[in-house]
Amino acid sequence: MSARHFLSLMDCTPQELLGLVRRGIELKDLRERGILFEPLKNRVLGMIFEKASTRTRLSFEAGMIQLGGQAVFLSPRDTQLGRGEPISDSAIVMSSMLDAIMIRTFAHSTLTEFAANSSVPVINGLSDDLHPCQLMADMQTFHELRGSIAGKTVAWVGDGNNMCNSYMEAALQFDFQLRIACPAGYEPKSELLTQAGDRVQVFRDPREAVAGAHLVSTDVWASMGQEDEVAARIATFRPYQVDRALLDAAAEDVLFMHCLPAHRGEEISHDLLDDKRAVAWQQAENRLHVQKALLEFLVEPAYHHA
Template sequence: MTVRHFLSLMDCTQAELISLIKRGIELKSLHAQGVIYEPLKNRVLAMIFEKASTRTRVSFEAGMIQLGGQAIFLSPRDTQLGRGEPIEDSARVLSSMCDAVMIRTFDHADLETFAQYSRVPVINGLSDDLHPCQLLADMQTYLEHRGSIQGKTVAWVGDGNNMCNTFIQAAMQFDFQLRIACPEGYDPDPQFLAQAGDRVSVMRDPTEAVRGAHLINTDVWASMGQEDEAEARLKRFAPYQVTPALLDLADEQVLFMHCLPAHRGEEVSSELMEDPRSVVWDQAENRLHAQKALVEFLLVE
């Protein structure tokens, strides 16, 4: 049987993605009711972290425990990967001992190499290119609060980073229009824009991007690995801060999301985090339930 991986949203069909986020809502309800549901007893998820994490680590680890399984945390300093063992060798060994592998790394090509040599599902917990697990949680959150996102208008304000790239894929898979407002020189990856065609538009004016939008998203201006650019980026991105006044230009039912951690007073004003239109805390919690649905999908036949 062919092993299913989840390296990007494009690894699933539209129907599978919609089913996943609906299943996430079901699993969230079961957990709230105190129902014990453990389909992953004796299953083990290996978690390789080359980048720091709060939400990704806790959500996958807690999710595996809630589903009856176990998770093993591995960092480069704890494994032979950090001492130069080839990725394909590590993939062969870890996939012979574990039932799935989640990787949070820098180079997306490393994920693809690991998946090529793995006999078990590999999950992208974040790469410099994409963050598909976050988008599952984002789409679940929108569905819970506003229903289907199909046909809606979504605005991305800020850096054309891995989150922005993943929203481009989400626009294709969940059938919405995406407007991206970013400074010149900070556009998302051209390969993703080319795939999306006229479903996505890039502009420089954030007020133009958010006008009438149903969902507004942002992220930090300097991602992990870009710390040396932080000061220059602060100046360049200053006009792109998302504030309550910016949301006032959007649809009256607009929601604000941020994948966190947020740098309050930079990409988002402090007061917006507590604004009633902000759903960032539900969004963060949904990482847990959306990923439980994902692991169940990949491991339970």
């Protein structure tokens, strides 16, 4: 049997994604009540990082340990996929020793090529194209605080980056309307826009995009690998800063999310994360819980082998 992978939100059915969100909430409750739950005893997750990370590393490593398993961290110094050994060869060898592999990388093709040659589940911990695990945490956070997101309006303000791309897939899979406010030339991937159809609208004016929105989300203006563009991007994106006044244009019960790290004074005003509408800390914690649900879903429990 070929392994199930999670490279994109499109790798699961809408029902499976909703099930993962609900399971994330259950696993969070178990942890808060101090109940030990270790279905992945003796299972090992390999974590390959070609990009730096705080939340992705901590949430997968802690999550795997809490589920009774172990996680092995491989930094760019330890392994550079495709340099010195073809990605396909690395995938065959590594998947023969591990029970699942999480990869945080630049080119999305690294993930797809690795997954095609892996005998165990491969999880996208972030690529230049997509960040599906973060979207699952966002969906869990909304679900906890507001119930179903189906039929609601979500506004993305800023760069049409990997987070924005995953928000477009989420609009299809979780059944909400997405409005994207971005400067000309910084739109998300055109094939994803086509795929999303009338689920997604692109605006130049952030006020138009957030009008009546139930969820407003943003991200840094310059992602990893774009350090040389920072000054130009700050100038271009200045009108796209999310501040309290912009949130006031949204729905009364709006939630504000940011996948972190945040650059206060750039994509958000200095005080925004202190606003009662901002839920970035809960959102960050939920990476742990929803990824535990994902690991439980993808990795065959140890007792199946007993």
